[in-house]
Amino acid sequence: MSLQIRPATSEDLYAVVGLLQSRKLPVAGFADLLRAQPEHVRIAELNGLVVGSAALDVRDGNGLLRSVAVAHDLASLGVGTRLVNDLIAQARQADLTALYLLTTTAAAWFPKFGFTVTDRSAVPAALANTIEFTSACPASATVMRCSLAAPVTDGAALPDIQP
Numbered sequence: 001m002s003l004q005i006r007p008a009t010s011e012d013l014y015a016v017v018g019l020l021q022s023r024k025l026p027v028a029g030f031a032d033l034l035r036a037q038p039e040h041v042r043i044a045e046l047n048g049l050v051v052g053s054a055a056l057d058v059r060d061g062n063g064l065l066r067s068v069a070v071a072h073d074l075a076s077l078g079v080g081t082r083l084v085n086d087l088i089a090q091a092r093q094a095d096l097t098a099l100y101l102l103t104t105t106a107a108a109w110f111p112k113f114g115f116t117v118t119d120r121s122a123v124p125a126a127l128a129n130t131i132e133f134t135s136a137c138p139a140s141a142t143v144m145r146c147s148l149a150a151p152v153t154d155g156a157a158l159p160d161i162q163p
């Protein structure tokens with residue numbers, strides 16, 4: 001059976017929590033997020049087993065990307081990339097302004113998706129108040145941001161509109 005990326009359901013909770021713990025990621029707030037925003041939680045499933053996860057906590061037009069984890073056995077097969085790209089595409093469709101994340105382990109992995117390091121003070125209040133920011137992740141974690149705004153068009157390429 002091939003790998004499947006699909007939306008999560010409440011039945012995935014314990015499998016994902018196990019996966020997050022195995023990859024040493026915080027689980028605080030994950031159950032609440034799955035209950036409140038199941039459409040923003042993605043699962044990678046292989047042969048009936050949860051082998052990957054990624055989630056977006058969407059608040060006030062921005063998203064916090066969290067719980068990005070892939071089972072150790074399946075490392076470097078592109079599973080994490082598929083999960084993150086899937087959520088970024090969903091965030092663009094929903095017209096979110098930007099995505100943010102906190103990481104202590106993968107700051108070198110996220111730039112390929114467009115994330116750059118930013119300052120905690122630049123994080124919108126609605127996201128800064130999530131449990132990830134207030135207690136689950138250490139204050140030393142790297143904060144990253146990915147803008148989802150449409151690229152600015154070069155003025156020279158704009159049509160010449162006459163009054």
Ligand SMILES: CC(C)(COP(=O)(O)OP(=O)(O)OC[C@H]1O[C@@H](n2cnc3c(N)ncnc32)[C@H](O)[C@@H]1OP(=O)(O)O)[C@@H](O)C(=O)NCCC(=O)NCCS
Nearest residue numbers: 023068069070075076077078079080081103105106108109
């Ligand atoms: C980060 C993670 C999700 C990547 O998943 P994955 O499915 O193995 O990644 P992909 O197969 O899509 O990408 C693999 C590439 O990323 C690199 N990579 C993997 N983890 C990395 C990390 N933590 N930092 C930097 N690069 C990393 C691999 O070396 C590989 O590089 P290559 O293509 O040059 O060989 C996975 O390693 C993981 O679960 N890590 C622990 C949890 C974590 O740190 N999550 C992110 C913070 S929420």
